[in-house]
Amino acid sequence: MADRKTSSDSTLNKSSDIVVLDQNESRSDIERASGSTALIPVDPYQIRDGILTEEEIEGLRRRKKGKAVAKYQSRQNNLILALLKPMEEHTEDAKAEEEASRLPVKIAIYASLVANFALCILQMYAAISSGSLSLLATGIDSVFDIGSNVLLFWLHRKAVSLDSNKWPVGGARLETIGNIVYGFLMGSVNLIVIVESARTLISKEGDALAPFHLPSIIAVAAALAVKGLLFLYSYSLRKKSSQVQVLWQDHRNDLWINGFGILMSCGGSKLRWYLDPVGAIIIALGVIISWGRTVYQEFELLAGKSAPHEFLQLVIYKAATFTDEIEKVDTVRAYHSGPDYFVEVDIVMDANTPLWKAHDVSQQLQDKIEVLPNVDRAFVHVDHEWTHVPEHRKPKSTT
Template structure:
């Protein structure tokens, strides 16, 4: 995101307008922050203006009445349920739901702006409170996957069911993947500053990608084996015993319990990936058990067993491939969501009164968390000590956000420049391509080559071209229509 935002200017977004004091905020029920947004999920940004509105000076409060923690009086602009119910009483039920969703999002944004300064302390407190729970979730998932692989392997061998072999293979890959996640989580928690100056948090993202790669590999293998079984025809009849059913049912219950536990801790990357794994395993084991029972009890539908295995494999493939691509883009450097950029803009513009403008704000993934870059504008007469201290405190403040791994703040005195000149060009500049002629004109040109007029009628080439019979050779007139259209002129 690039902007030139000052205490007098901003671009698309929120609607906070101030003079010398707190905010005057549009009270439009569809845009409580004065946003130009409609009910769609339009990005909300902080837009601060020191210029009079419609030529009229805006009211301001005395300096001693301004809340330092909320200089634009956002807290008073939150809408509770009773307020928007009265305002939207005449709306249809569908539109009322959209309005409710919009206000809930706006309230969440205001809370995020106002609580941004406390995120670091809250994160430390949260780690002290829930760090042990996350470690327990990872370790318990590993132990559970090991035990379930043993009992599911026994169930698959004793029955010969391809669907149960699919669940056993899935359990084995869960075991291997759990080892990968366990190792990468411990590596991320034990930094080596001299070898890895900015820590090893991104190794957790690499571990997730490896996890997904292993799971997609087993899914492809299951599809191949199940297709081969379908080609061989009906297998020898073999009744499904009660013990394998009990074992698989135990696996489903254990996975369900771990899914609920990890779901409560889903904001942590390791717990979230295990939550997805347990969710998939519940569906895989349940579906595999049903297909195995039906395929063994009813010989006329023997194909349900390998077909169920293929369905399970496709579910595994889709789930983990999509997760892998999501985290690959995190490593590539995908941009942060618009709401997060808005919060960074708000924190920067309200950080210090000596910051005159916000020139540029960027935030992008470096693994699961973000790197944030902010260019601020300060007066060229400010001493170096002042500019350094303001930039450093802002940098430390941004790094206190729960989603930020590193922050970089650059101070400039000029904002009337091309922001792309500050760094090496990412891509080579190429000469602009000449403008193409309109499609109709290009078609007429091609038709004229092969002897057709604009209306589609054939035109005698002798009428437009005068040549002697000796100059025009007969073989040349038998050229194919494709060659005549796309050949060289």
């Protein structure tokens, strides 16, 4: 039997994510052997030796400039434990976490919907009765909060009920598309606020202050308090649901929007008249920049941004230790298709492997990967050699 070695041509980088690992040692199916949580998972590459104890990490932290090293080693510990954990446990943990967060997520969504509807009425009253451009900017944002809630709720329901014959990739991308459309709408309306505020600055004559309207300030202050509570509640749930993630960003933005709107409206009534339209311009620009970043991030998901490096390492390790029938892992790619990942794995098996066995191994590996958290689809390709150019790559045109 050939000595186990790592090919000198092995590479791993985030753009191609290519790794070549020899698997010539005789060993049982690692994944099945480590399926029981009562047993210590098999560790063929002895990566468990890289785990440091809490005492050792604390010793690193006490060194001069050792906090960064300790933080890095803590991440390495978490990565090694994740690699050694059987895929079934990853799936079960994700299901348990989803089940535990289902009710809190639903409360966050419906509480935001009800609160935003009430606050929309309250803030539009404040904007109209006071005539303040800064409060108008906060009122327009509150109107779009309602639109955000309704759009996200409808898209989520639509994504779940899509006909798989007409939409074979599923509806996960609908929420991403909805966020992009909503972001462009927010930007367009706030451009109108900027234009109106600029027109007021240019055409204003005299230094007369705007009248101070206390009920409007109280109304917006009440909205600020409610948004603060919603922000705190959704903070811990923001990574549990894409809907809550957008709502959390919305509540976060509303905190500074409403707070700054109150300050600039009061300043326009008590200090200088131009503070109110300037405040409206700043608020509108802040909303455009914030949603511009969100739209950019959502475009990255639609364009196929690579999955995090830690996830790629997990898939590579699980494929490499899946069974001794797999001689090498040639290529691993994982990329976004909406909020979830598409995973491509190229494995190498002996050229004399029967077709039925090659099919069964690749199908079992594909099934294992597809039940991992955040994986939408997985594709496993079997080859008999690894010297070729990676599969599924269209040659670039020279013209």
